[in-house]
Amino acid sequence: MSAHTISVTVEQDRAVVALSGEHEAYTADKLTRHLSALLAEGIGVAVDLRQATFIDSTVVGVLIAAHRRAQEAGLPFTLLVGGETGWPVRRLLEVTGLGTHLDIVE
Numbered sequence: 541m542s543a544h545t546i547s548v549t550v551e552q553d554r555a556v557v558a559l560s561g562e563h564e565a566y567t568a569d570k571l572t573r574h575l576s577a578l579l580a581e582g583i584g585v586a587v588d589l590r591q592a593t594f595i596d597s598t599v600v601g602v603l604i605a606a607h608r609r610a611q612e613a614g615l616p617f618t619l620l621v622g623g624e625t626g627w628p629v630r631r632l633l634e635v636t637g638l639g640t641h642l643d644i645v646e
Contacts, residue, residue, distance in 0.1 A: 543560070543561045544559070544560065544561035544562050544563055544566075544567055545558075545559075545560045545561060546558070546559055546560075546563075546567060546570055546571055546574060547560075548574055548578070550578070550583060553582070553583055553584060554583065554584050554585075554586070554616075555578045555583045555584070555585050555586070556585075556586050556587075556588050556620075557571070557574055557575060557578070557585060557586070557587050557588065558587075558588035558590075558591065559571070559587065559588065559589055559591070559592040559595070559599075560591040560592065561591070561592065561593055561594075562592075562593055562594040562595075563592060563594065563595045563596070563599045564594070564595070564596040564598055564599065565596065565598040567599070568598040568599050568601075568602050571599065571602050572602050572605075572606075575587075575602065575606040575609075576606070576609070579606065579609050579610055579613060579615060582613065582615065583615070584610070584615045584616035584617065585606065585610065585615070585616070585617050585618075586616075586617075586618045586619075586620055586645075587603060587606075587617075587618070587619050587620065588620040589619055589620060589621050589625050589629055590620055590621060590622035590623075590624055590625055591624060591625075592625060592626055592629050593626035593628070593629070594626055594628045594629060595628070595629050595632060596632075597632075600632060600633075600636055600638065603619070603638070603642065604638070604641075604642075607641070607642050616643075617642070617643065618642070618643040618644070618645050619633075619638075619642055619643070619644045619645070620644075620645050620646075621633070621644060621645070621646055622646060
């Protein structure tokens with residue numbers, strides 16, 4: 541397994557939560573805490589998956605729940621993907637149909 545990090549950058553009313561490496565149930569709780577705290581403070585969130593090489597269904601569940609909370613609070617919630625986003629991440633987003641439910645920006 542490669543190293544995994546979660547970093548949070550907040551500027552005014554917008555936060556970027558960047559995931560790097562592989563993320564599964566082990567890091568999902570930490571991700572949940574970060575996202576919940578930001579949304580509870582009324583801060584919109586962009587989850588940066590550009591350096592993520594792998595996410596599992598637990599992380600997808602965290603993203604769906606956070607998106608739902610953001611919608612209820614009227615806050616923006618987007619996923620950022622790019623050329624370095626791992627194929628397993630892109631495939632999971634495609635197979636689950638999240639691209640039709642979440643705002644994904646390339």
